Amino acid sequence: MPRSFETPLGVKDYTPESLKKIETIIDGAKKIAAEYQYQGIKTPAIEYYQTVGLNSQIRADELIRFTGPLGRMLIIRPDLTTPIARMVASTYREIAPPFRFFTYGDVYRNDAEGLIEEKTQIDFEFIGEESLQADGEIINIAAGIIKNFSETPIRITLGHTQIMKILLEETMKEEAIREKVLRALQTLDYVNFRKIIEEETSITEEDKEKLYNILMMKGKLPDMMAIESWYDHPEWKKIFAEISDIQKIMDHYGLGEAIIYDLSLLGRHKYYTGILFNIYLQGSPYKIASGGRYDGLIGSFGRDLSATGMAIDVLELSKMCS
Amino acid sequence: MLSIAVPKGRVLEEVNELLLKSGLIDEEINEDRKLIIEYPEKQMKFILAKPMDVPVYVKYGVADIGVAGKDVLLEVEEKLLELMDLGIGHCRLSLCGRANAEIDFGKMPKIATKYPKTAGRYFRSKGQQVEIIKLNGSIEIAPVLGLTDFIVDIVSTGRTLKENDLFEIEQIEDISSRIIVNEASFYLKNEEINHFVNSLKVVI
Structure with a gap:
């Protein structure tokens, strides 16, 4: 039996001082939400495993699951995006897009050590808008909220989920091997990525070079555009057109200099389908914000809508007060 | 810096x-x-x-x-x-045991290891239920003392194994x-x- 002072392992109480910083950040986010006309909404902390749990594509082991009153499997929400996707496909079904939604709250997962991982997130979603302007607006809002709170220079890493997908399709025939390579990349295991390619494929030296180069290349737009000539594939060309357009949009917001491209980026969520990004602050060992385009997620709830969004890790940001 | x-x-x-x-x-x-x-x-x-x-x-x-x-x-x-x-x-993570030791599918074998999670994953992938006992060092003595049937441990030259009459049964990972x-x-x-x-x- 736990002692009377204990909380479950991994979660904690907040003192008035630490809460103050969190509230300052959330107030800042509310102001920006009003300025960009994002409507505040709230979804329940508990959802069905069969709907939000499965559609979130988060590993079942990571979800905190329990049995509800009617014997149905429930989860505590692991993110704020998937419940909003559900809501847009249900409550808002008859309402025409676009939607700009803003919310904040706590999300929960089991971590590898068997602890409960609790995060307080601020979440912005721009739904029903395909254009890159939407992606740019979302990144700009994330950067704006962070900059309002901390003067530490930000670094935005930017990638596109389709690059690795096309590159692997072009270089490897076997789907099972492609899946393995992608999984290695998803878990950031670059050593295994190379090992699978060396030992389980018979691809040409030239193709290997391409794969290894893209893995280690982190840089500015001109370096990335050199890769465009690798394939004539229209989808490939489209990705690079998108990347150079997003750079222009970010330049316009005054954030162009902060971007570093990583074309092998896949992101924390499997539902990302296009441009994705992470924001880091000098001195913080964790991601402060991350987001991206997820054009299939709302479709998995039965309404075909494109969308992009982001979440800020409020607690990590609150430690970066300057 | x-x-x-x-x-x-x-x-x-x-x-x-x-x-x-x-x-x-x-x-x-x-x-x-x-x-x-x-x-x-x-x-x-x-x-x-x-x-x-x-x-x-x-x-x-x-x-x-x-x-x-x-x-x-x-x-x-x-x-x-x-x-x-x-x-x-360089070394390898291996399943080791005494000569002629075989995993008997009729009973639950005991395994001593410093790596309980890795050993657990390995046996799960083989579809074998085992009892894992975590030790913090000198794993080789567990079978000698009769505490466990097998060990999962790092092997480099194999000398320690030999000295304790143990044999490498299967390599689990290259380290x-x-x-x-x-x-x-x-x-x-x-x-x-x-x-x-x-x-x-x-x-x-």
């Missing part, structure tokens, strides 16, 4: 060799002095850590880079950026030391980290 966590113990000698050969340092990291050794003119500091703690320092960002054995990385199960195989600290990197550091200090890694790449 880059901070690099290196493991105390048997692999440190090989780490020193690589670092000296690459020209990253001119004077070797000495284990019996301080736990943090600074090279201010090289903009580097080395943290001497217990091998199992290297991933912890990297995860929490007190070290940007770490040198960790694959055995340790498999056991901690943290999603850490594993950048490069250093090709040192070597890896460069791991804190994800945020990787992007925030990309040039410094690339310089560090590329200097090592030349001498591997």
